[in-house]
Each structure stands twice: as C-alpha cells, then as structure tokens.
Amino acid sequence: MGTDKKSEPINRVDGRAKVTGKAKYFAEFEVPGVTFCVMVTSPITRGTITTINTKTAERAPGVLAVFTHLNMPAILGWAEQGNNSKLPSGGERYRMLGSNKILFNGQPIALVIADTLERAQHAASLVTATYNKAEHHTDLLKNKEKAAMPPRMGDYTRGTDANAHNTAPVVLKADYTVPIEVHNPMELAGILAFWEGDDKLTVYAKTQGVKSTQRTLAGAFKLDEKNVQVYSEFVGGGFGMGLRTWPQEVTVAAAARALKKPVKLVLTRDQMFTLVGHRPYTIQHISMGATRDGQLMGIYHEATGETASYDDFTEGTVGMTRFMYACPNVTTKYRIVPLDRGVPIWMRGPGEATGAFALESAIDEMAYKVNMDPLQFRLKNFAETDPEKNKPFSSNNLKEAYQLGSKKIGWAKRNPVPASMKEGDWLVGYGMSTGVFGAHRGESTCRAQLNADGTLLLQSATSDIGPGTSTAMVQIAHEVTGLPIEKIHFELGSTAFPPSGSQGGSSTVSSVGSAVFDVCTALKGMLTEAGLTFDNGTVKPAAGKSDSLQEVLSKQNKTFFEITKSSKGGAEQEKYSLYSFSIHFAEVRVHPATGVVRVKRVVTVADSGRIVSPKTAASQMIGGVTGGIGMALTEEGIIDHRFGRFVNNNLADYHVPVSADVPHIETIFIDKPDPVTNPMGSKGMGEIALIGFSAAVANAVYHATGKRIRELPITPDKILSA
Amino acid sequence: MDDQLKNEEHTGTSRRSFLKKSSLITALAFTPDTVIKAAEKGLDEQIASAIETMPLNVTINGVKQSVRIEPRVTLLDLLRERLHLTGTKKGCDHGQCGACTVHVDGQRVNSCLTLALTTEGRNVTTIEGLADGDNLHPMQKAFLEHDGFQCGYCTPGQIMSAVCCIREGHANTPDEVREYMSGNICRCGAYSNIVDAIMDVKQGGKKV
Numbered sequence: 058m059g060t061d062k063k064s065e066p067i068n069r070v071d072g073r074a075k076v077t078g079k080a081k082y083f084a085e086f087e088v089p090g091v092t093f094c095v096m097v098t099s100p101i102t103r104g105t106i107t108t109i110n111t112k113t114a115e116r117a118p119g120v121l122a123v124f125t126h127l128n129m130p131a132i133l134g135w136a137e138q139g140n141n142s143k144l145p146s147g148g149e150r151y152r153m154l155g156s157n158k159i160l161f162n163g164q165p166i167a168l169v170i171a172d173t174l175e176r177a178q179h180a181a182s183l184v185t186a187t188y189n190k191a192e193h194h195t196d197l198l199k200n201k202e203k204a205a206m207p208p209r210m211g212d213y214t215r216g217t218d219a220n221a222h223n224t225a226p227v228v229l230k231a232d233y234t235v236p237i238e239v240h241n242p243m244e245l246a247g248i249l250a251f252w253e254g255d256d257k258l259t260v261y262a263k264t265q266g267v268k269s270t271q272r273t274l275a276g277a278f279k280l281d282e283k284n285v286q287v288y289s290e291f292v293g294g295g296f297g298m299g300l301r302t303w304p305q306e307v308t309v310a311a312a313a314r315a316l317k318k319p320v321k322l323v324l325t326r327d328q329m330f331t332l333v334g335h336r337p338y339t340i341q342h343i344s345m346g347a348t349r350d351g352q353l354m355g356i357y358h359e360a361t362g363e364t365a366s367y368d369d370f371t372e373g374t375v376g377m378t379r380f381m382y383a384c385p386n387v388t389t390k391y392r393i394v395p396l397d398r399g400v401p402i403w404m405r406g407p408g409e410a411t412g413a414f415a416l417e418s419a420i421d422e423m424a425y426k427v428n429m430d431p432l433q434f435r436l437k438n439f440a441e442t443d444p445e446k447n448k449p450f451s452s453n454n455l456k457e458a459y460q461l462g463s464k465k466i467g468w469a470k471r472n473p474v475p476a477s478m479k480e481g482d483w484l485v486g487y488g489m490s491t492g493v494f495g496a497h498r499g500e501s502t503c504r505a506q507l508n509a510d511g512t513l514l515l516q517s518a519t520s521d522i523g524p525g526t527s528t529a530m531v532q533i534a535h536e537v538t539g540l541p542i543e544k545i546h547f548e549l550g551s552t553a554f555p556p557s558g559s560q561g562g563s564s565t566v567s568s569v570g571s572a573v574f575d576v577c578t579a580l581k582g583m584l585t586e587a588g589l590t591f592d593n594g595t596v597k598p599a600a601g602k603s604d605s606l607q608e609v610l611s612k613q614n615k616t617f618f619e620i621t622k623s624s625k626g627g628a629e630q631e632k633y634s635l636y637s638f639s640i641h642f643a644e645v646r647v648h649p650a651t652g653v654v655r656v657k658r659v660v661t662v663a664d665s666g667r668i669v670s671p672k673t674a675a676s677q678m679i680g681g682v683t684g685g686i687g688m689a690l691t692e693e694g695i696i697d698h699r700f701g702r703f704v705n706n707n708l709a710d711y712h713v714p715v716s717a718d719v720p721h722i723e724t725i726f727i728d729k730p731d732p733v734t735n736p737m738g739s740k741g742m743g744e745i746a747l748i749g750f751s752a753a754v755a756n757a758v759y760h761a762t763g764k765r766i767r768e769l770p771i772t773p774d775k776i777l778s779a
Numbered sequence: 780m781d782d783q784l785k786n787e788e789h790t791g792t793s794r795r796s797f798l799k800k801s802s803l804i805t806a807l808a809f810t811p812d813t814v815i816k817a818a819e820k821g822l823d824e825q826i827a828s829a830i831e832t833m834p835l836n837v838t839i840n841g842v843k844q845s846v847r848i849e850p851r852v853t854l855l856d857l858l859r860e861r862l863h864l865t866g867t868k869k870g871c872d873h874g875q876c877g878a879c880t881v882h883v884d885g886q887r888v889n890s891c892l893t894l895a896l897t898t899e900g901r902n903v904t905t906i907e908g909l910a911d912g913d914n915l916h917p918m919q920k921a922f923l924e925h926d927g928f929q930c931g932y933c934t935p936g937q938i939m940s941a942v943c944c945i946r947e948g949h950a951n952t953p954d955e956v957r958e959y960m961s962g963n964i965c966r967c968g969a970y971s972n973i974v975d976a977i978m979d980v981k982q983g984g985k986k987v
Contacts, residue, residue: 069933074931076906077906081865240966242932242966526931676969708875715962716960722971
C-alpha cells in the first residue's frame with residue numbers, strides 16, 4: 058500500500074449476485090402486506106390548486122388512501138424548518154403536499170395508495186384537479202436579469218491586471234452552453250417504507266448515502282436517528298441523483314405511518330426528469346488573452362446556471378479555471394437564476410464537467426489562434442504549483458499523462474490543419490482535453506470482525522452505486538492482511554454499520570478505504586497482542602507461541618475478534634493542493650453531408666494515484682467516457698417553455714448513449730501513489746472520467762471540420778448550420 | 780419484518796377503516812353512505828376480483844405457474860411483484876431501455892410490453908433460470924470476467940439479450956453486436972466490456 062506495487066485485477070466480489078439476478082435493489086425486498094403508491098403530478102408550472110377531486114379514485118377497487126395537500130399528515134420537521142434559511146430568490150421552500158401552491162411542472166399533487174400496482178395506477182388516473190395558473194418562467198435565457206451571486210460562491214480574482222484578458226495581444230471571446238442533462242440511472246428512484254408503531258421507521262432506499270437518508274428522515278419525523286433504519290445494499294446507478302433524500306420519499310414514509318402499512322413508491326421514467334434533479338442548464342462566457350507566442354495573460358470566466366425558485370442549488374462550475382493553468386490574471390464569477398422548475402442536483406463531474414467544456418474548448422480555440430498545437434499550448438501554460446491556493450500539488454503527473462495519451466492515439470501523426478483529414482466520405486478529427494477534480498477524503502468508520510474460521514468481515518455504512526466499492530475494500534484488506542480475497546467479506550448499505558459519508562465527489566475509496574486500511578492495521582496489532590499473526594493468507598501463532606486462532610478465542614471466551622476504527626485526513630493535507638487529473642483524446646468522424654458525428658476511438662489517461670482495483674477502475678473510466686459521449690453528442694433535456702414542461706422525458710427521446718454510439722475505449726492509468734491523500738496513495742476517479750471529455754469531442758469536431766460548436770450536444774443540425 | 784405486519788391481511792379491514800376515518804377526519808370530500816357500506820362489506824373488492832382476474836398457466840424457468848391475474852398486468856410486474864422473480868428489472872416500463880428483457884419461447888422480448896396473459900401456455904426464461912444450478916451460463920461468466928457492468932441493474936436484461944444476440948446469428952463482429960445490443964441501455968457505460976464479453980462467448984463456440 059502506498060507503494061509502487063501494483064494491485065491485481067480481480068472480478069467484482071458482488072458480481073455473481075449481479076449476473077444471476079440475486080442482487081436486490083430497494084424495490085425488490087419482500088415486505089408482507091406491502092402497498093403501492095402512485096403519484097399524480099401537476100400539468101401546470103406555477104399557480105395554485107383550486108379544487109382537487111379524489112372521490113372517484115378513493116372508490117376504485119383496492120384503493121387504501123389518497124393523500125393531497127388537504128389531508129396529508131403533518132411532517133413536523135418540515136414545519137419547523139419552514140423559514141430557517143433564506144433563499145437568494147426570495148422564494149419559499151417546497152414542501153410536497155404541504156400547500157395548494159404549484160412551484161414546478163410535474164410537482165406531485167396526490168399520492169394514491171392501493172393494494173396492487175395496477176390498481177394504484179388506475180386510481181391515480183381518476184384524480185382530477187383544477188388550477189389557478191400564474192405566469193411561469195422556465196427559460197434561463199429570458200430570465201438572466203434575475204441572476205444572483207449565491208452567498209457561498211463569491212467572485213474570485215487574482216493578479217494585478219484584471220483587464221489582461223481584454224488587452225493581451227491575442228484575445229478570444231466565446232460563449233458556451235451546456236443544456237439540461239438528466240442522470241437517468243437505469244434503476245427508477247423511490248422508497249419502500251414501513252413503521253413499527255409511530256416512532257420506528259425502516260426504509261429500503263435508493264440513496265448514495267444511507268446515513269444522510271437516515272438524518273433527513275429522522276429530522277423530518279423528529280425521531281432519534283437510531284429509530285430510523287435505512288437499507289440500500291445495491292443501488293442501480295445514481296450519478297448524483299441519490300445524494301438527496303427527495304421530498305416524495307419523506308411523504309411516502311409519512312403516508313406509511315398514517316396507513317400503518319408498508320408503502321412502496323417507484324417513480325415512472327418521466328418523473329425521473331422532474332423529481333430527482335438534473336444537471337442545470339448553464340451558459341458561460343470566457344474571455345481569454347495570450348501573448349503571440351502562446352503565454353496566457355488573463356482569463357475571465359463567468360457561468361450562469363439555473364436553480365429552482367424554492368432552492369439555491371450551486372456547483373463548482375468555474376473552479377477549474379482558477380488553478381488549471383499558470384495564468385497571472387484570472388477572474389471567475391458564478392451566478393444562479395431561480396426558475397419555476399424542479400431543483401437541479403449534482404450530476405457526475407458536477408459543475409466541473411460544465412466548466413471544463415467551456416475552459417478546455419477555449420484553450421483549444423486559443424491554441425489555434427496563436428498557431429500552436431493544443432497539447433504544446435497546454436504544456437507551455439502548465440501550472441507546476443496550484444496558482445489559486447499557492448500550494449504544491451500533492452501529486453501531478455499530467456505531463457506524463459499527456460505523453461502517454463498522445464502517443465497511444467497517434468496525436469503527432471495527425472495533420473494539425475482543420476478539415477484536412479478524410480477517410481472515404483468522412484472527415485477525420487482529433488481532439489484532446491484535460492479533466493480535474495478534488496481528491497477529497499472524508500471521515501469514515503469501519504468495523505472488522507475476524508472469525509474463528511479465519512474469515513474477515515468488514516462493515517461500514519457506505520453505499521455503492523456501481524463503481525465496485527466492496528471489491529476495492531476487499532482488495533485493500535487483502536493487501537494489508539494477506540488474507541485471500543475469498544476469505545474477506547465487506548458489507549455496506551445499512552445504517553446498522555459504523556458511519557461513513559455518502560458516495561459522491563469521488564471520495565469513497567479515499568475515505569472508506571482509509572478506514573478499512575486503518576482497521577485492518579489495528580487488527581494486526583490486536584493479533585500480535587494475542588500471540589497471533591497474519592501469515593501467508595491465514596492466521597497463525599506468532600513466533601514462539603503455539604495457540605491457534607481458535608484456541609486463543611476459546612481461552613478468551615470469544616467467538617471472534619472485533620475492532621472498529623475511524624479515519625480521516627490529517628493536518629499534513631493542509632499543506633498541499635489535492636487533485637485527481639485526467640487526459641482525454643478522441644478521434645471522430647464527421648459526415649459532411651449529414652452532420653453526423655461518430656466517436657471512433659478514445660484514449661483516456663487517469664492520474665488518480667495508486668489504482669486499488671484495476672478492473673473496476675478501468676470500468677469507471679470507460680463509463681465516464683460513455684457518459685461524456687452522451688454529454689458531447691446526444692443528451693439534452695428539452696423544455697417547451699410555453700408550458701414549462703419537458704417534451705422528451707423518456708429514454709426514446711432523451712438520448713443516452715447506446716452500444717452503437719460507443720467505440721472501444723482505451724484506458725491508461727499512471728498508477729503512482731500520491732504521498733499525501735491517504736494510506737493507499739489513491740485519488741478519486743468517478744468524476745475525472747467524465748470531466749473534460751465533451752471538450753475533447755468538440756475539439757475533435759473542430760479539427761475534422763473547421764467548425765467550432767460551442768453549444769452541447771453537438772447534433773447534426775448544428776454542424777450543418779455552422 | 781415485525782410480526783404485526785406479517786399478521787395483517789393483504790387487503791381488507793385496514794383499507795376500509797382508513798377510508799372511513801379519512802373521510803370523516805379530513806372532510807376531504809363527501810363519500811355517500813352506500814359506498815362506505817359497500818366498502819365495509821368488502822363488496823367492491825369482491826366484485827372487482829371476480830370480474831377483473833383471469834387464469835394464467837405459464838412455465839417460468841421450467842416451473843409451471845398457475846395464477847389469477849388482471850388482464851392489464853404485464854409480464855414484468857407479474858414476475859417482480861407477484862412471483863418475486865426480481866432479477867428482471869424495470870427501467871422505463873415503455874420498451875425503451877431493455878432492462879426487462881426475458882426469453883419467451885426462446886425469443887428475447889421486453890417483458891414490460893408483454894401482457895402476462897399473452898404468455899398462456901408458453902415458456903418464459905428469466906435471469907434466474909439461465910444458470911444450470913450453481914454453474915453459471917457462459918454469458919454470465921463472460922460478463923463477470925470482462926466486468927460487463929457496474930451497478931448491475933441493466934445486467935440481467937443485457938445478459939438475456941446477449942444470449943439471443945448470439946442465437947440469432949447477430950454476433951459476428953463487434954460492430955454487429957453493438958447494433959443488435961443497442962436496445963439494452965447501460966447508463967454506467969459498460970458497453971465496451973459488454974461487447975468484449977459477447978464476442979468472447981461467441982468465439983468460445985459454446986452452445987448458448
């Protein structure tokens with residue numbers, strides 16, 4: 058650990074459960090007497106409900122209850138939290154079924170609960186309502202005057218010449234647009250909730266953090282946390298949408314308490330577009346100045362993203378611009394515009410992916426303006442230390458990554474002149490970009506239990522939305538103890554285990570992995586005291602001792618050894634700037650007659666410290682690139698602003714990449730331990746896999762065609778009309 | 780699960796007492812006495828049950844199932860909610876994602892677009908029926924080896940679809956696999972590994 062020793066690629070420890078259908082996701086637990094909840098949603102975007110008729114629905118066969126704002130049981134925590142935080146928009150907090158107010162299209166106005174799913178669906182269709190419509194505002198472009206600086210995201214500026222981006226010898230000014238994107242994990246969101254009495258709640262949830270869901274529910278129902286149990290062992294993807302416990306999950310739990318029955322809610326796919334967040338529509342302006350020989354002099358980067366009228370969502374859209382390049386003068390601004398829409402939530406690579414599209418496109422544009430190879434331009438402006446924090450990077454192997462990636466894709470062999478390469482009818486282009494994300498580490502706790510048969514059980518209340526947390530944890534424990542993989546079992550996804558943070562911000566291996574590392578190290582110490590030692594994959598008597606593990610346990614009247622350890626980063630980390638980096642190279646084909654873009658080849662290089670689990674890490678990278686292909690070429694949530702409503706809220710019209718869109722993806726890992734981040738020397742990977750990739754495609758499209766597309770996704774119409 | 784819940788009936792008294800209570804407490808809407816009375820006697824459920832359910836005999840993973848279901852129940856919801864064969868996944872309920880792919884008489888179908896009653900007398904195979912006991916099907920093994928998934932939610936549908944992709948003769952090249960597997964969405968983005976897994980099985984030449 059923390060050495061140059063490479064980890065072995067192993068199959069996922071929970072893979073067998075996934076390929077046999079035995080892995081159980083939240084909606085699949087058999088709870089006797091379970092009832093089914095279907096939501097009725099608002100077709101208007103802003104206004105009030107004047108009448109709501111639930112009589113017919115209540116009489117329909119199998120219906121147990123219909124809840125609306127008229128009869129929804131009070132949620133005490135919500136009532137108390139009413140006005141305790143001010144919104145920049147001046148708006149009011151959204152409390153589902155808390156009043157007759159409609160704040161966004163698709164807002165639930167009724168919960169219909171019946172004994173079967175079909176009966177609940179039918180009864181939901183019988184609920185009718187009338188509304189008093191108010192004027193709504195869903196178009197960011199038409200509401201820019203409402204843009205406000207969020208209190209926790211102030212403007213940033215460095216340097217002595219704030220105007221350098223305007224006055225430098227070579228100046229670039231460009232605007233970039235990233236549309237609404239929707240996480241759309243394959244598993245539909247929802248919750249399964251039941252109570253024992255009025256004060257003990259159990260839920261099966263789709264969440265990226267069982268502890269955070271527990272806290273939210275305990276807060277809403279004014280319960281001790283220990284009275285709320287949350288289970289979420291398998292999660293069918295999240296990409297950020299599971300970082301919040303959504304209002305409908307709380308109201309379903311409240312309905313289950315009122316009914317004294319287990320209630321299950323599974324959202325429909327169209328509800329996944331409105332009720333569990335999305336990547337916010339964001340417009341960006343970059344103004345960049347450089348010397349004629351390609352030295353950056355100044356960058357101005359302003360981003361304006363959407364939030365809901367009832368919330369103040371923010372993300373780190375302009376962060377990368379502050380430190381990525383050695384530029385003496387940098388100013389960044391970030392604004393949010395409240396709209397009458399469901400609130401956004403961080404989506405993979407969150408704001409950084411949005412910002413990187415703009416910055417890495419602009420860097421490419423400037424490279425062409427000063428007549429330099431985009432790779433050489435990046436190297437010329439390489440930041441050896443973090444110019445924002447004025448600290449050294451804990452590790453930064455970008456130069457090696459540039460070299461490895463460019464060699465693999467054949468960067469030097471391309472003709473750098475735009476629109477100069479062809480293959481048959483198709484134009485050929487190469488593009489590159491850089492991605493970066495903070496190498497975060499949070500506090501985490503892990504329990505270890507060494508059983509008499511020599512198997513090791515590890516438990517932590519973390520989550521796994523797919524990256525392979527258990528596999529990585531088992532590999533860390535294997536490397537510390539030497540026990541074989543098959544003798545180590547890692548359990549997660551339950552609040553019954555010691556606390557850990559949510560799975561988000563690429564921090565799980567660093568955080569939970571450190572706790573696993575520390576608890577296994579402590580276990581070794583415990584064994585030494587007991588006259589035992591890990592030796593060649595088993596537990597043996599230490600030198601000069603003769604009692605076996607079983608004998609020692611038996612003499613101590615125990616059936617297992619157990620120890621729990623908490624772990625977090627030390628003060629040492631304050632001295633450094635901690636980031637994970639990626640480089641993406643894309644080769645595209647563009648058809649000049651149809652405007653179709655195909656990604657033909659991808660090489661992606663991760664500088665994310667030591668790789669703990671090479672096989673699952675490679676899957677993380679190809680998954681991020683696949684998401685990046687969607688961001689670059691196909692994904693766009695479209696609102697008809699006349700109605701404030703999505704027109705493509707399904708998987709046929711909202712185009713996530715399918716197999717035919719994705720070529721073979723080559724991944725390269727620098728695989729060198731970071732000396733500071735954590736005992737394994739690892740850095741995060743989930744975000745950098747996607748951050749920047751869309752710019753690599755846009756840059757490749759420019760190289761292929763000479764056309765610069767600054768508005769995602771790069772659809773054929775934009776190529777043809779450019 | 781607590782005993783109290785286990786002992787409660789699936790439908791019945793609680794529903795009726797709740798409706799009665801809620802209509803009194805909330806003054807939600809005026810519910811006529813006759814309806815309340817009918818509800819108290821359970822007449823609505825009895826009538827609805829008699830009219831609305833039909834018998835279905837279908838073989839699922841080699842086991843004959845005889846159930847009574849409403850005609851509107853999809854094969855997907857029958858599998859997941861009634862038979863607790865939850866390996867088959869619901870991703871969109873509109874035939875747009877492929878997560879619910881199963882075999883009906885050896886053909887791959889979207890079980891969300893298949894009314895359960897249309898499988899009368901037919902053979903359905905789900906992911907739970909693919910392995911031979913503890914011996915994984917070659918496609919399951921290949922997905923494991925090639926890490927053809929992350930979260931695992933689309934995986935049963937991918938595997939069921941992949942088996943038919945080879946059976947249909949549509950796995951001759953990686954590009955052909957990409958085309959014929961494009962009805963199965965993987966949001967985690969494991970396509971690159973999924974194509975490798977399928978080509979591996981195809982080239983291994985084992986009967987699928």
